[in-house]
Amino acid sequence: xxxxxxxxxxxxxxxxxxxxxxxxxxxxxxxxxxxxxxxxxxxxxxxxxxxxxxxxxxxxxxxxxxxxxxxxxxxxxxxxxxxxxxxxxxxxxxxxxxxxxxxxxxxxxxxxxxxxxxxxxxxxxxxxxxxxxxxxx
Amino acid sequence: xxxxxxxxxxxxxxxxxxxxxxxxxxxxxxxxxxxxxxxxxxxxxxxxxxxxxxxxxxxxxxxxxxxxxxxxxxxxxxxxxxxxxxxxxxxxxxxxxxxxxxxxxxxxxxxxxxxxxxxxxxxxxxxxxxxxxxxxxxxxxxxxxxxxxxxxxxxxxxxxxxxxxxxxxxxxxxxxxxxxxxxxxxxxxxxxxxxxxxxxxxxxxxxxxxxxxxxxxxxxxxxxxxxxxxxxxxxxxxxxxxxxxxxxxxxxxxxxxxxxxxxxxxxxxxxxxxxxxxxxxxxxxxxxxxxxxxxxxxxxxxxxxxxxxxxxxxxxxxxxxxxxxxxxxxxxxxxxxxxxxxxxxxxxxxxxxxxxxxxxxxxxxxxxxxxxxxxxxxxxxxxxxxxxxxxxxxxxxxxxxxxxxxxxxxxxxxxxxxxxxxxxxxxxxxxxxxxxxxxxxxxxxxxxxxxxxxxxxxxxxxxxxxxxxxxxxxxxxxxxxxxxxxxxxxxxxxxxxxxxxxxxxxxxxxxxxxxxxxxxxxxxxxxxxxxxxxxxxxxxx
Numbered sequence: 001x002x003x004x005x006x007x008x009x010x011x012x013x014x015x016x017x018x019x020x021x022x023x024x025x026x027x028x029x030x031x032x033x034x035x036x037x038x039x040x041x042x043x044x045x046x047x048x049x050x051x052x053x054x055x056x057x058x059x060x061x062x063x064x065x066x067x068x069x070x071x072x073x074x075x076x077x078x079x080x081x082x083x084x085x086x087x088x089x090x091x092x093x094x095x096x097x098x099x100x101x102x103x104x105x106x107x108x109x110x111x112x113x114x115x116x117x118x119x120x121x122x123x124x125x126x127x128x129x130x131x132x133x134x135x136x137x
Numbered sequence: 138x139x140x141x142x143x144x145x146x147x148x149x150x151x152x153x154x155x156x157x158x159x160x161x162x163x164x165x166x167x168x169x170x171x172x173x174x175x176x177x178x179x180x181x182x183x184x185x186x187x188x189x190x191x192x193x194x195x196x197x198x199x200x201x202x203x204x205x206x207x208x209x210x211x212x213x214x215x216x217x218x219x220x221x222x223x224x225x226x227x228x229x230x231x232x233x234x235x236x237x238x239x240x241x242x243x244x245x246x247x248x249x250x251x252x253x254x255x256x257x258x259x260x261x262x263x264x265x266x267x268x269x270x271x272x273x274x275x276x277x278x279x280x281x282x283x284x285x286x287x288x289x290x291x292x293x294x295x296x297x298x299x300x301x302x303x304x305x306x307x308x309x310x311x312x313x314x315x316x317x318x319x320x321x322x323x324x325x326x327x328x329x330x331x332x333x334x335x336x337x338x339x340x341x342x343x344x345x346x347x348x349x350x351x352x353x354x355x356x357x358x359x360x361x362x363x364x365x366x367x368x369x370x371x372x373x374x375x376x377x378x379x380x381x382x383x384x385x386x387x388x389x390x391x392x393x394x395x396x397x398x399x400x401x402x403x404x405x406x407x408x409x410x411x412x413x414x415x416x417x418x419x420x421x422x423x424x425x426x427x428x429x430x431x432x433x434x435x436x437x438x439x440x441x442x443x444x445x446x447x448x449x450x451x452x453x454x455x456x457x458x459x460x461x462x463x464x465x466x467x468x469x470x471x472x473x474x475x476x477x478x479x480x481x482x483x484x485x486x487x488x489x490x491x492x493x494x495x496x497x498x499x500x501x502x503x504x505x506x507x508x509x510x511x512x513x514x515x516x517x518x519x520x521x522x523x524x525x526x527x528x529x530x531x532x533x534x535x536x537x538x539x540x541x542x543x544x545x546x547x548x549x550x551x552x553x554x555x556x557x558x559x560x561x562x563x564x565x566x567x568x569x570x571x572x573x574x575x576x577x578x579x580x581x582x583x584x585x586x587x588x589x590x591x592x593x594x595x596x597x598x599x600x601x602x603x604x605x606x607x608x609x610x611x612x613x614x615x616x617x618x619x620x621x622x623x624x625x626x627x628x629x630x631x632x633x634x635x636x637x638x639x640x641x642x643x644x645x646x647x648x649x650x651x652x653x654x655x656x657x658x659x660x661x662x663x664x665x666x667x668x669x670x671x672x673x674x675x676x677x678x
Contacts, residue, residue, distance in 0.1 A: 022235035022251050024324015027364035030564035031571050033678050047676040048324050049239070051247060073235055074491075078250035104490060123455055123584055125575040 008040030009134040014064040018046045018055040020071065020079040028100055028122060029070035032129060036068075039130045052079060056086030059095050065137050066096040066117075076103055077110065084115050096136055100129075152580040159409040159579075160367040160416075162532045164525075172528035177422075181517040184429065185422040187530065189476040190441040194517025195508075200472075201479035202504050203228040203280060203445065204497060210606055210613075211267035214257040218272060220494070224501055228278040228310075230481065231268070232256030233290070238325040240286050240662030243607070243614050253606040256282075259290065260610070261657045263617050265297045275303045279310035280355075280445075280479075285327040287314035288340040289661050291353070292648035299653070311352040311401060311445075314340060317378040320554045320672065321563060322360040327662060330551050332669035336644065337382065338389045343645035345396055354382065355445065357403040363451045365567030368409065368416040369533055373540035374550075374559070375402060376423060381550045383432065393432045397439035401478075404444060406468040407452040413468070414520060415533035417444070417475030423534060446472045449483025457583030461485035465500065469507050474520050480504055557675030564678065614657075621655040629654040630664050637668040 017033045019026055026048060037043045044062055046055060059067050067087070071079055080099055087095055099111055100120040108119050117136045120129050157163050179185055182192030191197050204226055218229050233256040236248035242260050243252050252258050259265055269279075274297065283290045291312045298308055316333040319326045326333070337354065344353035358366070358375035366374065379400065386396050402420075406413050424442035428434040448468035453461040462485045472480050482500040484492030492500070508514055520526045544553055553559045573579040580586050633647040644665075651661050 022239045022241070022247060022325075024235075024319070024326075025364075026324060027322070027564065027567045030678060031568045034564060034568050037678075043678070045676055045678050047674045049247065073251055074254040075250040082250075102489070121455070122451075126571060127575065 009130060010036055010137070011040030013041045013066070013133075013137055014044070014062060015041045015066045015068060015133075016044045016046065016055070016059050016062060016064045017068045017070065018050055018058075018083070019048045020050055020052055020055055020069055020083060021073060021075050022049055023071055023073035023075070023101075024048055025072045025101075026070070028072070029068075031126070032068060032070070032100060032120070035126045035130060036133070039134075052082035052086045055083055056090055056092065059087060060090045060092050064095060066098060066133065068098040068100060068133075070100050071103070072101040074102065076101065077107060080111055080116060081114055098133060098136075152577070152586045158412045158529070159407070160369040160412045160533065160536060162369070162412070162415075162529065162536055164411075164529070168525040168528050170524055172524045173522065174527070174531065177531065178521060178527060181521070184437065184440060185425040186440070186442065187418050187422045188518040188521045190421065190443065191517065194476070195473070195514035196517070199508055199514060200477055200504075201228045201278070201445075202226055202501060202508075203230050203479045203481050204501060210253060210609055211257055211259070211264045213603070213606075215268055215270055215272070218268075221497070221501075222272075222277070224498060225505065226501060228280060228479065229272075230280040231282065233281070233283055234258045235325070236260070237290070237658055238283060238285060240289075240327050240658055242657050242659030243610050245659060249607065252610050258606075258610045259293065260614050260659070261617050261655050262293055262296050262300075262652050263613065263655065265293045266300060269297050269301070273303075274298050274301055275307040277309075281310070281312045284313050284316055284319045284323070285325040285333075286658055286662065287312045287316075288336050288645065289648055289652070289658055291340055291344065292645065293652045295347070295649050296652040305347050306349060308348045309350045311355050312340070313357060313403065314354040315357045315378065315403075317381060317550055317554060318357050318360055318374070320674075321374070321559050322364045326672045326674075328665065328669045329672050330555055332665075333672075334381075334385045334551075335389075335640070336665075338385050338391070339643045339645050341382075341386060341396055341399070342389060342391055343643055345391075345399060347645075349399075352399055352401045354399075355401045355403045356382065359403050359405040359447055359450070361563060362405040362407065364563050365570045366563060367566070368407070368412040369536040370540050370566070371404060372416050372420045372423075372533075373537045373544070375404070376420065376427070376537065377541050377544050377550050379424070380427060380431075387432075393428070393434055394436050394439050397428055397432075397434060398436070398441070400443075402442060402444035404446050405450045405452075406446050406448045406472050406475075407450070408464060408467065410467060410471045410474075411526065411529050412533070413471035414474045414526060415529040416537075417472075417477070418518075418526075418530045419534035419537055420444075421476070422530075423537060443478050445479035445481065446475075446477045447481045447483065448472060449487060453483055453485065453488040454581060454584050455489040456588065458485050458488065460583050461488065462499065462503070466503050466507070469503055470511075470513070473507060473513055474518075476518060555675065557677045560675065561677060617655055617657075625654040626651075626656045626660070629656055630660060633661065634664050634668060637665050 096117045118132045181188040235251040241248040341353040356379045358371035362371040421442040425440040428440040484496035484500045577585040629651040636642040636647045
């Protein structure tokens with residue numbers, strides 16, 4: 001898809017930012033949510049402590065194009081697999097899934113094999129996060 | 138400044154140091170004698186304690202070297218504690234897993250993926266008995282990073298001491314027990330603000346009587362700092378929260394001369410060395426002044442601002458990880474110049490993994506080198522009287538007071554938290570900090586300047602969490618459910634419910650009784666939720 005406004009590369013996109021599990025570190029999720037909104041997206045933020053089923057249900061109800069999951073507790077393998085399964089169970093496999101947080105490099109391939117479109121870590125510039133999401137959507 | 142090495146990948150422009158500190162405080166290239174106001178400085182060990190709470194600084198007593206540790210099962214954490222004590226560590230610090238922190242038993246669907254991940258699973262007394270097996274609780278001081286369920290974990294610690302035959306009054310240690318900052322930054326809240334404040338007052342008032350040498354709260358700025366607050370904001374939020382707890386305790390009939398002696402504080406140390414030193418000196422002076430002028434506190438010990446620190450946190454980065462060793466050393470210097478009572482040094486690999494034994498050892502050695510080789514602990518407040526340091530301390534104090542006034546004018550911390558006002562401010566601040574880093578305006582060596590091309594993040598020697606941890610925790614949990622006396626559990630929970638329903642009753646003795654009966658953390662929390670409800674997070678971005 002081409003964009004008329006290069007400063008708003010995510011214009012017209014709806015994105016859900018979710019905090020699955022019990023991890024309470026939400027600053028990264030909020031920073032990304034504010035950034036995606038500045039890039040033109042309509043952003044919905046779940047708040048803390050959502051189950052994979054709750055996140056998938058909100059994604060379907062809100063008709064989002066993408067779900068961004070923020071996980072810093074080390075439980076990304078389980079939680080990402082669960083969210084993707086819950087999306088498939090709701091026939092929403094076309095929703096793109098992005099993951100951010102403390103994700104060790106040796107787990108990146110595994111997450112991609114589950115269907116994750118891109119993985120963002122704290123040292124990645126926000127411009128790159130927006131660009132990668134825009135390219136994938 | 139020296140231009141970047143042309144052999145390294147160019148950063149976004151030449152690195153520069155602006156004329157303001159990271160807290161936004163102006164810094165002149167040269168500060169002269171007229172910057173110092175001697176009457177504001179005072180002597181060490183004397184009001185207002187700018188130069189420290191003890192007249193002889195670290196010559197009287199060195200800071201406590203305290204490393205945060207704990208992962209997997211109670212058995213594994215117990216082994217790691219024994220290792221750290223053998224390395225010369227002088228206090229234990231217990232990390233708990235998220236189910237324990239949020240009040241879920243291991244069998245809860247939300248708990249399952251998180252068991253043993255960021256700390257030890259402590260679902261009931263039998264796990265605590267294993268955790269402290271072979272450790273003499275009358276001789277070690279134990280610090281628990283626990284908030285939402287702090288009162289329960291403290292009750293469990295008392296129950297373990299009872300079982301070991303250690304008199305309760307001999308126990309020393311700390312529970313974090315600071316719920317206000319959980320709503321803002323760390324997220325392990327359970328109950329709404331009001332009943333949470335009541336639970337904290339219950340635990341502090343009880344602890345003052347039963348374990349007079351135990352710190353029943355550690356009021357923490359560390360987490361708002363790591364999320365994006367400046368040093369000045371970190372101190373301002375922490376002091377504001379501290380005053381909110383003092384008001385709550387006084388409203389419950391607590392004697393401020395007594396309980397204020399056991400209030401302690403907890404901060405991060407990041408990389409702007411003089412911001413950090415000024416933050417601690419200004420905070421110590423402000424707290425003493427609040428205690429004396431606002432509450433009429435006379436006993437100097439109840440005016441003392443005692444604090445522990447973490448060196449590292451989000452100031453550590455994954456690229457070029459050995460650079461973090463240097464960062465932690467600089468931050469440790471700042472903590473010592475600031476007069477910290479206990480220091481935790483992060484391992485250099487914490488930005489991307491659970492530390493290995495060798496990286497954890499290096500973190501302890503960093504403190505020991507500064508303590509015993511550098512000589513800076515010989516004299517109290519060695520920077521005191523420096524034209525610049527005293528001026529920066531004064532300016533830091535003004536900035537802290539300015540932020541506190543903003544919170545006051547909003548309507549106080551409780552309202553600001555319930556409305557999500559502080560949370561939103563912090564998110565915006567976090568975004569600013571991130572954009573400063575992305576652009577290279579804030580130099581981080583190896584990240585936005587002096588970055589080598591094709592750099593691989595991380596080093597070898599990755600710590601592996603045993604994948605059977607969750608299964609073993611679940612099996613042990615089930616064994617406890619099968620073998621405990623069910624009627625005693627139910628009776629103790631019923632008494633807890635009745636106490637929670639009465640505003641003026643202290644729930645602590647009932648929590649200790651529940652722990653002795655092997656009631657689980659999840660059971661106690663469910664029981665309290667029925668009486669008190671749950672916090673509704675304001676999600677306004």
